Amino acid sequence: MTAPPRRPRSTGRVTLDDVARAADVSPITVSRALRGERAVDPALVARVREAADRLGYAPDPAARALASRRSTHVAVLIPMLSNALFVDLLEAVQSTLRPAGYQTLIGVTHYDDVEEAQLLREQLLHRPAGLLVTGLERPEPTRRLIAQAGVPVVHLMELAEPGAGLHCVGLSQQAAGEAMTRHLLDRGHRRIAFAAAQLDTRTRQRLAGWRQAMQQAGLHDPVLEWLNPAPSSLALGGVMFEQIIGQRPPVDAIFFCNDDLAQGALLAALRRGVRVPQDVAVAGFNDLTGSDQMVPPLTTVRTPRAEVGAQAAAMLLALMRGEPVARPGVDVGYELVVRGSS
Amino acid sequence: MTAPPRRPRSTGRVTLDDVARAADVSPITVSRALRGERAVDPALVARVREAADRLGYAPDPAARALASRRSTHVAVLIPMLSNALFVDLLEAVQSTLRPAGYQTLIGVTHYDDVEEAQLLREQLLHRPAGLLVTGLERPEPTRRLIAQAGVPVVHLMELAEPGAGLHCVGLSQQAAGEAMTRHLLDRGHRRIAFAAAQLDTRTRQRLAGWRQAMQQAGLHDPVLEWLNPAPSSLALGGVMFEQIIGQRPPVDAIFFCNDDLAQGALLAALRRGVRVPQDVAVAGFNDLTGSDQMVPPLTTVRTPRAEVGAQAAAMLLALMRGEPVARPGVDVGYELVVRGSS
DNA sequence: CTGTTAGCGCTTTCAG
DNA sequence: CTGAAAGCGCTAACAG
Numbered sequence: 001m002t003a004p005p006r007r008p009r010s011t012g013r014v015t016l017d018d019v020a021r022a023a024d025v026s027p028i029t030v031s032r033a034l035r036g037e038r039a040v041d042p043a044l045v046a047r048v049r050e051a052a053d054r055l056g057y058a059p060d061p062a063a064r065a066l067a068s069r070r071s072t073h074v075a076v077l078i079p080m081l082s083n084a085l086f087v088d089l090l091e092a093v094q095s096t097l098r099p100a101g102y103q104t105l106i107g108v109t110h111y112d113d114v115e116e117a118q119l120l121r122e123q124l125l126h127r128p129a130g131l132l133v134t135g136l137e138r139p140e141p142t143r144r145l146i147a148q149a150g151v152p153v154v155h156l157m158e159l160a161e162p163g164a165g166l167h168c169v170g171l172s173q174q175a176a177g178e179a180m181t182r183h184l185l186d187r188g189h190r191r192i193a194f195a196a197a198q199l200d201t202r203t204r205q206r207l208a209g210w211r212q213a214m215q216q217a218g219l220h221d222p223v224l225e226w227l228n229p230a231p232s233s234l235a236l237g238g239v240m241f242e243q244i245i246g247q248r249p250p251v252d253a254i255f256f257c258n259d260d261l262a263q264g265a266l267l268a269a270l271r272r273g274v275r276v277p278q279d280v281a282v283a284g285f286n287d288l289t290g291s292d293q294m295v296p297p298l299t300t301v302r303t304p305r306a307e308v309g310a311q312a313a314a315m316l317l318a319l320m321r322g323e324p325v326a327r328p329g330v331d332v333g334y335e336l337v338v339r340g341s342s
Numbered sequence: 343m344t345a346p347p348r349r350p351r352s353t354g355r356v357t358l359d360d361v362a363r364a365a366d367v368s369p370i371t372v373s374r375a376l377r378g379e380r381a382v383d384p385a386l387v388a389r390v391r392e393a394a395d396r397l398g399y400a401p402d403p404a405a406r407a408l409a410s411r412r413s414t415h416v417a418v419l420i421p422m423l424s425n426a427l428f429v430d431l432l433e434a435v436q437s438t439l440r441p442a443g444y445q446t447l448i449g450v451t452h453y454d455d456v457e458e459a460q461l462l463r464e465q466l467l468h469r470p471a472g473l474l475v476t477g478l479e480r481p482e483p484t485r486r487l488i489a490q491a492g493v494p495v496v497h498l499m500e501l502a503e504p505g506a507g508l509h510c511v512g513l514s515q516q517a518a519g520e521a522m523t524r525h526l527l528d529r530g531h532r533r534i535a536f537a538a539a540q541l542d543t544r545t546r547q548r549l550a551g552w553r554q555a556m557q558q559a560g561l562h563d564p565v566l567e568w569l570n571p572a573p574s575s576l577a578l579g580g581v582m583f584e585q586i587i588g589q590r591p592p593v594d595a596i597f598f599c600n601d602d603l604a605q606g607a608l609l610a611a612l613r614r615g616v617r618v619p620q621d622v623a624v625a626g627f628n629d630l631t632g633s634d635q636m637v638p639p640l641t642t643v644r645t646p647r648a649e650v651g652a653q654a655a656a657m658l659l660a661l662m663r664g665e666p667v668a669r670p671g672v673d674v675g676y677e678l679v680v681r682g683s684s
Numbered sequence: 685c686t687g688t689t690a691g692c693g694c695t696t697t698c699a700g
Numbered sequence: 701c702t703g704a705a706a707g708c709g710c711t712a713a714c715a716g
């Protein structure tokens with residue numbers, strides 16, 4: 001008695017077995033030859049390669065993930081896509097990771113710790129091969145979640161303490177904030193407001209830099225701090241500008257924590273007939289698209305986010321391959337860009 | 343003789359079998375109960391649910407994809423993330439798809455047919471459950487690739503011929519272009535330039551709309567077409583503005599194919615002391631962030647991309663579940679937003 | 685309505 | 701350096 005016939009479930013896809021048969025070797029040899037894992041006779045490798053190419057073989061990511069308990073996904077967590085900074089970052093990440101055979105899973109946290117944790121849990125189900133997260137600060141449970149995932153992680157945009165044992169590519173947001181404030185002080189400004197929205201970690205670090213410089217100059221005054229938890233936008237920048245220039249005694253410069261706010265402020269100044277920088281200087285942060293086109297062009301801090309993306313992706317690649325990483329922390333620096341608004 | 347002992351490869355993850363054992367049913371019943379596939383005794387469903395919750399069970403996407411030949415990924419192809427339009431679109435797509443249990447795989451084509459095809463091939467390896475692509479026009483081989491994937495597809499931002507049998511959510515870019523041109527004509531403008539960059543399909547459709555309106559008014563003149571294949575940006579808008587206002591006889595209005603160009607033009611006008619709209623009117627397209635903040639505020643066409651994203655995702659969801667779709671083509675319309683620049 | 689059986693396509697483990 | 705066997709965790713197919 002033979003077993004009753006069953007409809008095969010095959011997908012029509014070219015499989016490893018097909019290649020093995022064509023190259024007249026065992027499936028596992030094909031697997032090894034194609035991945036470059038363990039030593040395989042060069043002659044066999046060539047034969048396998050040829051057969052794979054001829055048949056148009058492409059490994060099945062799902063099967064691979066199931067068998068190896070590791071997918072070819074890299075999960076990336078960023079706060080917001082409407083901030084051009086993260087778009088540039090992502091672009092650089094993808095263009096490094098994709099040629100290496102990794103698919104990026106993008107998770108947008110909306111600056112929300114709860115959503116970040118939720119996204120992380122969802123993404124970890126896919127057993128990503130690596131993880132890219134924005135910033136260092138997050139609630140302890142989320143941190144544990146990341147640690148227990150047992151996956152290489154690189155932190156973006158900030159710098160960790162050297163002893164922390166974390167991998168990161170970024171810059172000192174505080175130092176950058178301090179540098180911009182010093183620039184404004186050097187220009188002779190005394191009452192320099194700091195205006196921020198969103199109030200994420202990096203914004204607060206810039207705030208700390210501003211405070212530091214102002215205190216050292218003996219010019220710090222809490223009423224100069226304008227902190228608005230609302231999401232950052234051009235429109236909000238305009239609103240904040242109006243509020244701030246109404247302040248008495250008047251401020252002579254405003255340092256916005258992000259260029260979109262500063263751009264909105266410059267436009268509001270135009271509408272109101274407030275002269276920049278004569279009546280009040282304006283500075284931003286990140287050197288986003290359009291800042292050089294403003295009237296007057298916006299003084300800002302250029303943060304090399306494309307470099308952050310590229311270097312972080314490269315570091316993660318090394319970690320995922322088990323290769324040694326030269327330095328766990330890479331400081332990409334920043335650049336003061338002085339334009340007409342200051 | 344017993345077989346030699348083997349180290350188990352288990353991952354420590356809670357599996358379907360664990361739940362089955364805990365609920366004292368067979369694994370397949372757990373599978374069916376949790377997916378809601380086929381009818382399962384409500385009492386059993388409850389027992390399974392309870393056990394799954396208690397154990398913290400989460401299905402393994404890789405195993406599921408391998409067994410069912412369908413992943414929980416949805417591939418989304420968009421031209422560019424630096425165009426805020428697509429960021430808004432994506433945001434809406436994700437917020438519809440994620441609660442339904444789907445992971446979005448974002449592919450950025452950079453307006454390049456070759457890159458689009460390549461991305462598509464990569465993404466199809468992951469056996470996505472559905473596909474979202476921008477626009478209708480693409481080379482025949484790519485079209486075939488999509489068709490042969492055997493996956494539901496929804497096209498974004500444009501409208502297909504009713505008979506084409508394609509699913510799409512969008513608007514008539516041509517009608518919108520025509521409407522804006524008519525508005526400018528109504529305002530008394532006669533020499534209305536059309537200025538475009540990137541020159542993708544949707545831009546060309548807007549151009550066609552402008553041509554249509556200009557020809558009907560007996561005012562069409564090929565020298566009024568300023569087409570620049572470079573990527574769209576604020577800076578380019580400024581450059582194009584300078585070129586166009588140098589033209590003799592002078593133009594009295596410029597219709598830019600996208601708001602970023604128009605914003606750049608408005609800023610260039612400010613720098614040059616050209617009065618808008620008195621010396622020349624300016625109009626844009628898409629109503630991007632900041633257009634309402636410009637000086638003067640920009641007249642534009644609002645395209646409801648969040649609605650496109652949400653509706654397209656909802657349509658795809660229905661298709662993926664095999665549910666009937668009311669209309670294969672959804673026209674979300676557009677809205678003329680008349681502000682100070684015209 | 686529930687269960688048994690047999691894979692999905694790949695890689696790990698253990699032998700040669 | 702190569703291979704055989706045994707799963708990874710799940711669902712499709714086919715009974716009962």
